[in-house]
Amino acid sequence: MKKFSNIYILLYSGALLAAAAIVLSVANMLLAPRQQHNEQLEQKMLILKASGIEATARNADRLFSDSISTVNLGSDEEPLPAYRCGDRHIIELHGNGLWGPIWGYLCFDAQWTVCGAVFDHKGETPGLGGNISTEEFARRFVGKSCLDATAQFIPIILKKNANNNSKHEVDAISGGTMTSNGVTNMLHDCLAPYSTCMQQTVRAQVTSDEQ
């Protein structure tokens, strides 16, 4: 039984852990560049998709540098980063779903009406809350706006049996209430800072139309 003395057990576990650590570190080092590249590509593809440009993993890099630029819609003290594609603005959203982070991009036209959207999530239940990453869900946002007729800020909300004629209500996901609430909060938290900027553009347009 000397083989399984306490010292043997300690040495054995030490060696096993060292081996496991080496294998994992090497794998991580080898795969990290590819994983980071995947993540950046994923972000670019989401932004392109929100702005209505079909991209594949192959041409995403080129399309992104050709058609998307970054802008600051706030001041130097309080920057409000956004992406610009022609006269459209794309705003990044991030919040929390039921199980983990959720994020997305909303593309607004010159009148700050949503003309494209994408959402994604880390760990929402597939088939339920996970459906926020489907195109069908994203299309529900097209035509919505967070400004009313008098340019007041009204957040877009997700609710069951939403009134489709309302510009501020979107049908929630059945079976994904918690995730839908997460999306509602995310929309409020991430769009509210931009409300002043949106109001300024819309009011400026109204005045120039009147003149």
Added chain:
Amino acid sequence: MNNKNLKYITLPWRDNNPITVQVLGICSCLAVTAQLKPAVFMAVSVTAVTVLSNLIISLLRNTIPPRIRIIVQLVVVSTLVVLVDQVLKAYFFDVSKQLSVFVGLIITNCIVMGRLEAFAMHNPPLPSVCDGLGNGLGYSFILILLGFTRELLGNGTLWGYPVTERLHDIGYENNGLMLMPPMALILIGLLIWIINSRKA
């Protein structure tokens, strides 16, 4: 390959299926079978982990001190699972996002540890690999069957492609209940019922 090894591979498909007979690995079976694609990738990942962990533990079996054997198994399994997760992230990014936490949860899949404890600790490498492969495939079979049924009836799609679109015109509706985890449990229950009644 002799008959005995072949039997290790085929036995877990039906007569000793890890899910329907041993009732192991149910948790992940409920979680990832709402759609076909994640179910298939989960099946492949679990099979890879069972085969490799069976091989490694079988090679080490005479050196493992019995008192810490479970910990040793756990270290081997978790290393393999993290590896699988990293590879998925690097080469199958979209699927790895869909599977998310469930890849990590392979560590706690009873099939993996069950096979290590029951088989790989007492058998040479080749039979162990066969046993791991057989159990992985047995698990995969049920997982893919469930993924197929649930996505088709619950969402009207297969692998993301719409299948039942035309039926909607004549009044067919998707059954949202199919996508809920409890429905996977009910379907597994029905499967076990059918299999047991055929055996009797």
